[in-house]
Amino acid sequence: MQHVANVTQLKEVPKRTAISVENLSHVYGGNDGGVPALEDVSINVEEGRFVVIVGPSGCGKTSLLMMLAGLRHQTRGKILCAGKPIAEPDPERVGVVFQEASLFPWLTALDNVEFPLSLRGAPREERRQRAEAMLKLVGLEGFGARYPHELSGGMKQRVSIARGLVQDPPVLLMDEPFAALDEQTRMTMGHELLRIWSTTRKTVVFITHSLTEAVYLADEVLVMSARPGKIIDRIEVDLPRPRTYEMMATDTFGRLRDRIWQQIRKTP
């Protein structure tokens, strides 16, 4: 009986909130006659969740992500990451991966990954070990001495993910990281990202325009309306993990993708 009670208690332990956004609004160029980009956005992301944000072009997805990263200031509202406000970039709390790999062309892959640790003044040996471990994690062991121009688009994005993870932040924000890749590479990278995520158990917030990618990756999809962006739907993706390519052909997958599309096309 005691045993059963303990199991019940364990199940009821609430998950901790990794990111909390409360009534966030943003107007570019000031409140008077400016461009309202976000309106009253509230989000709660539990630790370890993979949350995908979709919405029509220009609805404010990147603006929201930049605010979560502390790279842009909101007009109104509150953002907490692990219970503390985000006011400026903090790569130890939040890693960011952008659409373009934005690697330094004059640095090798290893040096690019090491770069955030150098900024922090970490000892050379620690930097090297950590960066090598990250390159291994993203499947680029043995490529550390290559320069960005010697790498394919998918490999550059892997380096970029390794760099986003090198300080071991609990949260990883990804803004259309695979949009510039061809479809096959994109599918492989999505699968690879899930492998990395299942190893590291980071909280991920991922922006995409691809509804298939959204359903394939997400625990939960947040749908935004046209500008000013609001959250108009939250869709729980209850497909089992690990995800497989075959799931894309199932009715459940199709229904989820269709529901997201119906929400997006409703927005003016």
Ligand SMILES: Nc1ncnc2c1ncn2[C@@H]1O[C@H](COP(=O)(O)OP(=O)(O)OP(=O)(O)O)[C@@H](O)[C@H]1O
């Ligand atoms: N620095 C800025 N100054 C003024 N307006 C801006 C600025 N950055 C973005 N905007 C406007 O804010 C709105 C939201 O832009 P944002 O880039 O966040 O949208 P998005 O959903 O990421 O777009 P996309 O899907 O096309 O990448 C757009 O109308 C855009 O023109």
